[in-house]
Amino acid sequence: MATETPPTTAVHDAHLRDAQELAQAHGVDPGTGLHADEATRRAARHGANELQDPARRSPLALLAEQFKDFMVLVLLGAAVVSGLVGDLTDTLVILVIVVLNALIGFTQAWRADQALAALRQLAAAHATVLRGGEVQVVPAGTLVPGDIVLLEAGNQIPADLRLIEIAQLQVDESALTGESVTVAKQTGTLAAQDASALGDRVNMAFKGTTATHGRARGLVVAIGMHTELGKVARLLGGEDRSTPLQRRLAAFGKRLALAVLGICAVVFVVGVLRGESPLLMALTAISLAVAAIPEAMPAVVTVLLALGARRMVAINALVRRLPSVETLGSVTTICSDKTGTLTQNRMHAELLLARGVRWTPGDALPGAVHREALRAAALCNDATRHSHADGDDMEATATPTTLADWQGDPTETALALAARAGGLDKAALDAENPRVQEQPFDSDRKRMTTFHRVAGGFVAYTKGAPESVLPRCTAQWTPEGRAPLDNAALLAQAGQLAAQGLRVLALARRGHARLPDTNALDAVESELELLGLIALIDPPRPEAQAAVRDCISAGITPVMITGDHPATARAIAHRLGIVDTPDAPVLTGADLARLDAATLQQRVEQVRIYARVDPAQKIRIVEALQARGHFVAMTGDGVNDAPALKRADIGVAMGRGGTDVAREASSLVLLDDNFATIVAAVKEGRRIYDNIRKFVRYTMTSNSGEIWTIFLAPLLLLPIPLLPIHILWVNLVTDGLPGLALAAEPAERGIMRRQPRAPTESMFAGGMWQHILGIGLLIGGLCLAVQAWALSTGNAHWQTMVFTVLTLAQMAHVMAIRSESEPLWRLGLGSNRPLLGAVLLTFLLQMATIYVPALNPIFKTEPLGLADLAVCLGAALVVYVAVELEKAWRRKRLPTTAAMDEPPPPARPGA
Numbered sequence: 056m057a058t059e060t061p062p063t064t065a066v067h068d069a070h071l072r073d074a075q076e077l078a079q080a081h082g083v084d085p086g087t088g089l090h091a092d093e094a095t096r097r098a099a100r101h102g103a104n105e106l107q108d109p110a111r112r113s114p115l116a117l118l119a120e121q122f123k124d125f126m127v128l129v130l131l132g133a134a135v136v137s138g139l140v141g142d143l144t145d146t147l148v149i150l151v152i153v154v155l156n157a158l159i160g161f162t163q164a165w166r167a168d169q170a171l172a173a174l175r176q177l178a179a180a181h182a183t184v185l186r187g188g189e190v191q192v193v194p195a196g197t198l199v200p201g202d203i204v205l206l207e208a209g210n211q212i213p214a215d216l217r218l219i220e221i222a223q224l225q226v227d228e229s230a231l232t233g234e235s236v237t238v239a240k241q242t243g244t245l246a247a248q249d250a251s252a253l254g255d256r257v258n259m260a261f262k263g264t265t266a267t268h269g270r271a272r273g274l275v276v277a278i279g280m281h282t283e284l285g286k287v288a289r290l291l292g293g294e295d296r297s298t299p300l301q302r303r304l305a306a307f308g309k310r311l312a313l314a315v316l317g318i319c320a321v322v323f324v325v326g327v328l329r330g331e332s333p334l335l336m337a338l339t340a341i342s343l344a345v346a347a348i349p350e351a352m353p354a355v356v357t358v359l360l361a362l363g364a365r366r367m368v369a370i371n372a373l374v375r376r377l378p379s380v381e382t383l384g385s386v387t388t389i390c391s392d393k394t395g396t397l398t399q400n401r402m403h404a405e406l407l408l409a410r411g412v413r414w415t416p417g418d419a420l421p422g423a424v425h426r427e428a429l430r431a432a433a434l435c436n437d438a439t440r441h442s443h444a445d446g447d448d449m450e451a452t453a454t455p456t457t458l459a460d461w462q463g464d465p466t467e468t469a470l471a472l473a474a475r476a477g478g479l480d481k482a483a484l485d486a487e488n489p490r491v492q493e494q495p496f497d498s499d500r501k502r503m504t505t506f507h508r509v510a511g512g513f514v515a516y517t518k519g520a521p522e523s524v525l526p527r528c529t530a531q532w533t534p535e536g537r538a539p540l541d542n543a544a545l546l547a548q549a550g551q552l553a554a555q556g557l558r559v560l561a562l563a564r565r566g567h568a569r570l571p572d573t574n575a576l577d578a579v580e581s582e583l584e585l586l587g588l589i590a591l592i593d594p595p596r597p598e599a600q601a602a603v604r605d606c607i608s609a610g611i612t613p614v615m616i617t618g619d620h621p622a623t624a625r626a627i628a629h630r631l632g633i634v635d636t637p638d639a640p641v642l643t644g645a646d647l648a649r650l651d652a653a654t655l656q657q658r659v660e661q662v663r664i665y666a667r668v669d670p671a672q673k674i675r676i677v678e679a680l681q682a683r684g685h686f687v688a689m690t691g692d693g694v695n696d697a698p699a700l701k702r703a704d705i706g707v708a709m710g711r712g713g714t715d716v717a718r719e720a721s722s723l724v725l726l727d728d729n730f731a732t733i734v735a736a737v738k739e740g741r742r743i744y745d746n747i748r749k750f751v752r753y754t755m756t757s758n759s760g761e762i763w764t765i766f767l768a769p770l771l772l773l774p775i776p777l778l779p780i781h782i783l784w785v786n787l788v789t790d791g792l793p794g795l796a797l798a799a800e801p802a803e804r805g806i807m808r809r810q811p812r813a814p815t816e817s818m819f820a821g822g823m824w825q826h827i828l829g830i831g832l833l834i835g836g837l838c839l840a841v842q843a844w845a846l847s848t849g850n851a852h853w854q855t856m857v858f859t860v861l862t863l864a865q866m867a868h869v870m871a872i873r874s875e876s877e878p879l880w881r882l883g884l885g886s887n888r889p890l891l892g893a894v895l896l897t898f899l900l901q902m903a904t905i906y907v908p909a910l911n912p913i914f915k916t917e918p919l920g921l922a923d924l925a926v927c928l929g930a931a932l933v934v935y936v937a938v939e940l941e942k943a944w945r946r947k948r949l950p951t952t953a954a955m956d957e958p959p960p961p962a963r964p965g966a
């Protein structure tokens with residue numbers, strides 16, 4: 056191996072230098088790659104191949120941010136002034152409370168950042184490298200200069216690479232250059248004047264761009280912030296990470312803040328006019344402003360979203376964009392691939408039909424045509440057997456291999472296994488008849504052809520969808536020569552097999568004396584001789600049926616979009632319950648190509664199955680659905696799926712089978728490639744949104760209660776009911792702890808039996824406004840009633856009582872709003888333990904402020920007698936009962952929630 060030391064920083068003239076010479080300069084042999092030890096050494100020197108995240112905040116910056124709130128600063132100023140002229144304890148207590156508040160805010164923000172970082176880590180890309188002569192898949196962040204990276208279509212380029220070897224590599228560089236045409240790459244050395252712009256450096260592949268076609272081998276010449284992408288990232292700075300909901304809440308908070316400030320001004324003026332000390336009134340008014348302005352709400356929403364997203368990993372749903380957590384609940388249509396998502400993608404061959412004679416794996420081979428068909432199935436095939444099985448070939452040939460021994464496309468694995476069942480070993484055949492050329496499979500052509508050397512020349516085997524292969528066949532192959540072929544009858548036969556849910560492939564061959572020019576595709580894939588039809592079975596996923604049912608009862612339409620045969624698609628869709636009738640309408644890719652946008656928009660309302668669809672057509676389906684007001688989740692795994700994934704409201708990529716390109720374009724990644732996971736994610740999204748709403752309902756009602764109390768007191772000729780410390784305490788403890796625990800609230804019963812929420816629906820929809828004002832008024836009224844009653848009976852503890860009523864009423868409130876409709880006794884006290892704990896803790900803390908003698912002078916409280924405490928508890932009970940009554944009324948009005956315990960409604964008709 057070369058020993059020269061690699062450059063310490065990025066090489067920016069890599070495109071001007073010879074690839075081999077550059078590899079030597081990097082101390083690497085392109086044939087074997089770096090040694091693992093050397094890679095570790097270089098990683099220590101060069102750092103990680105990561106872009107710095109400008110939005111990532113240091114703990115100190117986070118902490119400082121907590122004190123940036125203008126009102127908090129005003130409060131601190133006022134506290135200091137009041138301390139200087141009067142009571143220093145007040146100032147200290149206010150300081151302590153403000154600092155505690157900041158610490159809580161900091162902890163939340165920190166947790167949110169950690170959760171987001173963990174998600175990013177999980178979503179991080181991988182790269183295929185050659186190290187120590189072995190091909191390995193490693194996290195892209197661990198690449199070092201000098202690494203040899205292997206690329207294939209669908210990969211995101213993990214670092215800046217000087218290309219060493221390519222096979223038809225095409226790269227989409229729009230992410231970097233904005234240029235939307237893909238660039239065909241080459242390996243030759245360029246001259247400086249030809250390659251001033253990045254887009255012209257055709258012998259380089261840049262980090263962040265994507266390979267859309269072909270394969271390549273490249274040398275890493277720059278990583279992380281030294282890459283071209285890194286330079287741009289440095290220029291652009293951080294993107295705005297806030298979600299639409301956060302932005303809406305922040306905007307709403309600003310308007311609310313103005314109103315609150317107005318109210319506080321009134322409180323101040325009225326207080327002073329009534330002869331209170333201006334300093335006390337200023338502190339009261341400012342404390343009220345600090346308590347009632349929901350400045351922390353957008354931040355708490357991040358916490359709830361981020362923690363929710365983290366929880367979703369447990370159900371195999373990885374969220375790549377935080378806003379999708381809040382919009383998942385709005386999904387009205389889920390467009391899913393069939394193979395692997397709705398089905399198990401564990402295929403096996405059911406039968407082979409050649410010259411009208413059926414063969415089932417396990418039986419003896421009936422004839423030479425069947426044998427030749429299986430040869431085609433094994434040779435025109437990219438599946439590989441794991442090396443451990445190859446190790447002992449004698450034994451491997453003798454014992455049948457299972458699916459687990461193979462890797463590659465499940466369709467091809469099934470074919471290789473079928474050949475094996477017929478006594479043909481793929482490895483032996485590959486050795487005997489090496490592949491010399493190929494036309495790879497792609498979903499648009501729906502077929503592939505490979506050329507093999509045989510005695511006396513070459514043979515080309517073609518396999519693919521019957522409609523794609525049969526029209527290219529002009530005869531039936533027999534050992535004796537060409538026999539006539541009834542194309543139409545065979546197509547009909549293929550259709551019959553497909554109608555049983557089988558995936559049917561046609562197998563064909565053509566002999567060549569010389570290797571043809573493969574660029575003329577139509578010429579080489581024509582005049583084929585048919586060998587037979589092979590039918591594969593791919594059973595539906597067992598959990599998919601229940602998931603489809605859940606979808607339908609949740610008002611979500613499941614839609615299947617597949618490259619497979621319409622009859623196969625229909626059979627599987629019917630089996631899964633996506634459609635009710637075995638003859639449900641199917642729209643094919645050919646139909647789609649004919650329909651104009653307006654007609655398509657009408658059709659999408661009825662059609663649940665799309666078959667023989669090219670990935671490029673998916674975007675038309677999404678657009679038509681969106682034009683009809685649907686909120687669409689769409690799955691995809693290939694490079695060509697990316698535009699549709701981006702266009703969909705929720706793009707869903709496959710974590711196991713999919714390409715980097717699809718993942719990059721998506722907002723959700725299914726770690727298990729499973730349809731049921733999308734439905735589970737929607738449910739989780741609904742739960743999280745519900746809990747955010749509960750949090751907002753709780754916080755805003757608490758604030759409203761505090762405002763009503765302070766604002767109405769002077770109008771009712773009562774003294775100021777609460778001191779600044781009480782207000783701040785309520786804001787810190789009472790609002791803070793239980794509010795956050797609402798995030799742990801389990802999903803409401805029947806959450807998947809209600810219609811999707813409109814994405815534009817206001818957070819305050821469904822009577823929330825009225826609740827906030829009404830229940831707030833009730834809490835304020837109760838506080839003031841207790842105050843008036845205590846004053847009229849000469850009770851000296853009236854202020855302690857108001858303070859206690861306010862706190863306890865909020866505890867009663869938070870327990871009552873755990874569900875929007877169900878009574879607390881049906882939820883059970885223990886079903887949200889964090890909340891129960893927070894409520895009990897708050898209660899104990901409140902009791903401590905009253906009954907711990909040392910705290911009395913600080914909180915200006917006095918111990919309450921049992922009767923007084925009972926009055927406070929009674930007032931809290933009134934709030935609880937009122938909210939339960941409100942929910943009972945809502946249950947009556949909304950029959951859907953009342954019927955929650957009944958079995959799900961029958962599936963909607965398919966057409």
Ligand code: ATP
Nearest residue numbers: 392393394496498501502503518519520617618619
């Ligand atoms: P989905 O879109 O639901 O994942 P799919 O996997 O059937 O469906 P494609 O992979 O695009 O979609 O396949 C389309 C058709 O091409 C298949 O129905 C089959 O007839 C044919 N086909 C699939 N894989 C191969 C292959 N490896 N070689 C030849 N033909 C294939």
